[in-house]
Every structure is written in C-alpha cells, then in structure tokens.
Amino acid sequence: MSTLTASWHWLTDPAHWSGDDGIRSRLLQHLVLTVVCLAASCVIALPLALVLGHLGKGGALAVNISNAGRAVPTFAVLVLLLLTPVGRWGEGPTVVALVLFAVPPLLTNAYVGMREVDRGIVQAARGMGMTGRQMLLHVELPLALPLVMTGVRIAAVQLVATATIAALAGGGGLGRIITAGFNLASTPQVVAGAVLVAVFALIVEAVFAIAERLAPRWARGPG
Amino acid sequence: MTAPPHDCLARNDWICGAYLSTRRHILLDAVVQHLRLTALSVLIGLVVAVPLAVLARRWRWAAGPVLAVTTVLYTIPSLAMFSLLLPLYGLSATLVVAGLVLYSLTLLVRNILAGLRAVPEETRQAARGLGYGPVRLLLTVELPLALPAAMAGLRIATVSAVSLVTVGAIVGFGGLGNLIYAGMNTYFKAQVLTASVLCVLIAVAADVLLLGVQWLITPWTRAGRARAPTGRGRPRTRLLGAGAGRG
Numbered sequence: 001m002s003t004l005t006a007s008w009h010w011l012t013d014p015a016h017w018s019g020d021d022g023i024r025s026r027l028l029q030h031l032v033l034t035v036v037c038l039a040a041s042c043v044i045a046l047p048l049a050l051v052l053g054h055l056g057k058g059g060a061l062a063v064n065i066s067n068a069g070r071a072v073p074t075f076a077v078l079v080l081l082l083l084t085p086v087g088r089w090g091e092g093p094t095v096v097a098l099v100l101f102a103v104p105p106l107l108t109n110a111y112v113g114m115r116e117v118d119r120g121i122v123q124a125a126r127g128m129g130m131t132g133r134q135m136l137l138h139v140e141l142p143l144a145l146p147l148v149m150t151g152v153r154i155a156a157v158q159l160v161a162t163a164t165i166a167a168l169a170g171g172g173g174l175g176r177i178i179t180a181g182f183n184l185a186s187t188p189q190v191v192a193g194a195v196l197v198a199v200f201a202l203i204v205e206a207v208f209a210i211a212e213r214l215a216p217r218w219a220r221g222p223g
Numbered sequence: 224m225t226a227p228p229h230d231c232l233a234r235n236d237w238i239c240g241a242y243l244s245t246r247r248h249i250l251l252d253a254v255v256q257h258l259r260l261t262a263l264s265v266l267i268g269l270v271v272a273v274p275l276a277v278l279a280r281r282w283r284w285a286a287g288p289v290l291a292v293t294t295v296l297y298t299i300p301s302l303a304m305f306s307l308l309l310p311l312y313g314l315s316a317t318l319v320v321a322g323l324v325l326y327s328l329t330l331l332v333r334n335i336l337a338g339l340r341a342v343p344e345e346t347r348q349a350a351r352g353l354g355y356g357p358v359r360l361l362l363t364v365e366l367p368l369a370l371p372a373a374m375a376g377l378r379i380a381t382v383s384a385v386s387l388v389t390v391g392a393i394v395g396f397g398g399l400g401n402l403i404y405a406g407m408n409t410y411f412k413a414q415v416l417t418a419s420v421l422c423v424l425i426a427v428a429a430d431v432l433l434l435g436v437q438w439l440i441t442p443w444t445r446a447g448r449a450r451a452p453t454g455r456g457r458p459r460t461r462l463l464g465a466g467a468g469r470g
Binding site for chain 1: 295298299300301302303304306307309310379382383385386387389390392393400403404406407410412415416418419422423426427430
C-alpha cells in the first residue's frame, strides 16, 4: 500500500505538474497526438470503408487488413520508422505508426456497419429513385452510424493507450512519465504515470458513451 | 570518402545475412522467450476465462460485472499495465505474463460467452430430454458448440499477445522486443528488421496453427457449412472476430 500512497504524493505534488516535463505539458502532448492521429485515420479509413461498403466490394480486404494489423507490433513499426528517414522529423514516426494502428478497426467497423444495413431499406431507397450518392449519404450512412462510431470509439481508446509506447522510442506524451520513472527506478512515478494514462483512456471511453447518450435517437445503437 | 565496406554489418544494412549467421543463438533465445511468454499467458488466460464465461452464462447477474471488469482491464495501455503490476511482481517475466493474461481475458471471456449464448435452446432441451444432467450438458453439448466462437477469440488473443510481448522489453522480458529495443538504441537496422519480421511470422504461424486445430476439433462445422447459421449470438461473434477486438 505504501507504493500507492507514494504515487498519490507524487501525483499531488505541484512541482510535478508544471514545466516542460510536467504532467500538464505531457497531458497536452498526449491529447494533441491522439486527436491528430484519430483525425488522420478517420480521413483515410472512413471514406474508403463507406464507399466499399456501399458497393459491397472489398469486404475480405477490409477484414483481413484488420486482422493483419493486429499481428504487427506497433512498437516494432515505431522503431522501424524511427530508423528510416521519417525518423528525422520529430513526431513523424509516432504519428505514422499510430495512424497505421488506428485504421484497421475504423475500416472494419465502418464496412461491417454499411453491410448490415437492411437490404430491404436500401432497395426501397433505390425504388424511390435515389442516386447511389444519395443512398450512401442519406440512407446507409445514418443507419450504419452506430457501428461506425463504435469503430471511432475503439480507435480513440486504442490510440490513447498506444500513444504511450511512443515514449519507448523517445516521443512525447504521458508515456514519458512512465519511462522516466523506470530510468529513475522510481516505482511511485511509474505507477502515477500508469494511472494517468488509464484514467485518460477511461475518460475518452466515457466521453464517447455520453456523446452516444446525447445523440439523436436514430444515431444510437440498438438497446 | 572511403569505399563502402563489404561487410553488411559494418554498412548497417536493413537485410544482412551475416547478422543472421553470427547472431543465430541470440535470435533463437529471443524467439524461445517470445513463444514461452505468449503461450503461458494465453494458456493461463484460457484456464481463467472458461469458468468465468460459464458462470456468466449460468447466472445472468454475473455477466454484467464480469464483462465490465474485463473491458476496463482492456482499456489500460500495455506499458501502463506492466508498470501498474510492477509493485506486485517486480522486474520479472511473471510481470509480463500477468499483464498479457489480463488482456487475453477480455477477448476470451467475450467470445466464449457469445458462443455459449448462441447454443440454440432446442438443442439444450433435446439434450435434457435425453436425460443429460447440467454438467454433462455443459461438457458434451454446450462447450463443443461454443468452440468456433471460442476459437475465434483464442486466435485474436494469441495474435495480440505475440505483438504485445514486445512491449515487455521495458522490463527486459520482451522476447524479440528486447532485440528491437536494443537495436533502436544502437541504430542496428538489421536487428530491428529481423526481430520485427520474426514477430509477424510467429503471429501468422500461431494463427494458422490455431485455425488447423479448430478445423480438427470441430468436424461438424464442415459437414453443415451449406446451411446458414442461426442463433442470435452469431453476428456478434463475427463482429468481435472482425473488428471490435482491441489488439
């Protein structure tokens, strides 16, 4: 239990919150990193998944990319990128590795969501003379939205968690508090850093849950 | 400028035969450690997950808490998980295994539970009608029918564990991750690439192996493939297998 009290003291020490290595600046780095990577992955994955889902093609591709993505360790990708020319521009390797990591769940969930839309409804929309574009945007996308958002939520929580690994390769974010604690052999600092990241991930999960609760009826998942 | 050396180790090439031949033993040791950490954690995860899933199936009220706890465990980042367990286990291989067990629990419990829930009520009633008791029903009817879903979870858990072991490098027990970590600090390209490729190969090989095991132990799914699957748990299982898991 003494470790927990020591961690609590570490966390509540105002000296640890300010400065470039402080909790506040690490939190901000972590947040920026997560938001940038999530936005980039959404821009890459969602249009592709929605169009593939609308056309009903490339399903095997979407699912296989997702499974293959799980087999590739993010840490290995990060270090590989670090040793290539990409490694010379600051957070570049971290951003690329995290985007590669976040794309699969987004792609798969959005694709599956589009395919699970009731075919009868899609045919009714076609019968009403809707064009493919109208069907995609006004019929299929709204109905697929709960699953698409599940993908976004999973990607976001994963990003918060995985951004920690950037610290192993000298990147910024909350992971730095953990690795610095390891190097100082300071267990309280390590535990404090771990708690910060876990709480951050849970807050992101909660934000998505609340957003879903507040969303209009049609945008919510079943039940 | 001097001419580039003939030795690919001296040139620090990404692909280097000399690295493979001179560091064969280091690579082999790392692979063995990687396999042991992965296998241990998935096996322990399985031993814990099956009873949990069976309990959650039997008592409805238990399902909520069991799923909630395993899901929360899954949101904890791997680096943070290893560090949170640090006070308990110290810098040891046990620490890495304990962290990986907690991760595999989420995937395994969910998939086994989904498989158990997908067993059609008529099947259970038919077995009861034949005089099967609850234990015999569970062991000879329900668990075998839950196998495909459970195996899907097991495959995801194993593949995820193979890649997560690398993060164990932070405490010095990361299998191939140790080589990647060391190679990063010394800019040793051949070592980083070789270890990374080996990681992916292990993951793919484990996946194929489990697929083969599944093929062998569920002969009835091959005979009945032409029929469309029924039961409410089916789409959920597929979704979990496809994309909703966290790796």
